[in-house]
Amino acid sequence: MSVTTPRLALLGLFAALAFNAQADEVQVAVAANFTAPIQAIAKDFEADTGHKLVAAYGATGQFYTQIKNGAPFDVFLAADDTTPAKLESEGDTVKGSRFTYAVGTLALWSAKDGYVDNQGDVLKANQYQHLSIANPKAAPYGLAATQVLDKLKLTEATQAKIVEGQNITQAYQFVSTGNAELGFVALSQIFKDGKVTSGSAWIVPANLHDPIKQDAVILNKGKDSAAAKALVQYLKGPKAAAIIKSYGYEL
Incomplete structure (x- = not known):
């Protein structure tokens, strides 16, 4: 018993060190309407992956300008689908990473x-x-x-x-x-x-305005970021989906 306990403690320490070594930080530009959901998602994301989510909140159009001027964001969660698509067409995003994470109301x-x-x-x-x-x-x-x-x-x-x-x-x-x-x-x-x-x-009934499809995309700065890739996958998962729906969004 006296041999096994220290060995288990040492193995636990090595596992923790390995987990932290793989942990990364992801800088995310988040549309202001998604503030509360992403804060809730971030807690689970950080607990489940070890990665840290650092968010900035604002208007989608303002984020577009900042990104074009070199703002250091890895991932962009927009309030529409046209702005991420425009960044994609202009070569500012990781090809194939764009998807709709929520439909707003x-x-x-x-x-x-x-x-x-x-x-x-x-x-x-x-x-x-x-x-x-x-x-x-x-x-x-x-x-x-x-x-x-x-x-x-x-x-x-x-x-x-x-x-x-x-x-x-x-x-x-x-x-x-x-x-x-x-x-x-x-x-x-x-x-x-x-x-x-x-x-x-x-x-407001959805037929009174264009659909508010909100797209996420990995930006070029995040192309080699394990945390950026992990966040995008996490947003597609069941835990994030439950939180998103709880705030009145459609998926």
């Missing part, structure tokens, strides 16, 4: 209980002073919001009331702080485990 939300009805009629009533949306030129959820307003023939009526955030996080903050009575946000920002977590919301 748009919601009209107010921090006030009962303010937004489940048909979105509050928009047509036009009794509010400010409507928050993300910058449609940089954020796909902002573009989707403008498409909804156009479909409902409310573009002109709401033009003077729009408060524009740089990304979907800022659009959400305008509403959560009361600077706007309501706004278009990502459902994932206000939804967990099958229900809206605060305030009141209208889940």
Whole structure:
């Protein structure tokens, strides 16, 4: 027994050292709408693989500019499918690594209980002073919001009331702080485990805007990164899928 115990401890130490030697860090550019899900996924990813996930959050269009200017990201989780496809066509990504990791849902939300009805009629009533949306030129959820307003023939009526955030996080903050009575946000920002977590919301029907297909891709900087490859595989797995769905995304 006195021989076996130290030997087992030594084997455990060697295994831990080998695990840490293989561990790597992956720098990820994450669309702002996916902040909460990736934070939850990161905990499991790091525990299961030993790799460390370091995330930056922002608007997809802004990330495109940063990546083109040499930003040190290994993986890009965009809020659309067109930006990763564009980077792919321009030779900035690892060939064959792009895939759709989630399909987003748009919601009209107010921090006030009962303010937004489940048909979105509050928009047509036009009794509010400010409507928050993300910058449609940089954020796909902002573009989707403008498409909804156009479909409902409310573009002109709401033009003077729009408060524009740089990304979907800022659009959400305008509403959560009361600077706007309501706004278009990502459902994932206000939804967990099958229900809206605060305030009141209208889940916008998908036929009122283009599909918000969110693609991931390994960038050239991550082509030799074991952690980048591991993250992409992990996002396709059952643990990540369960978390993604819990925040109101489709797969």
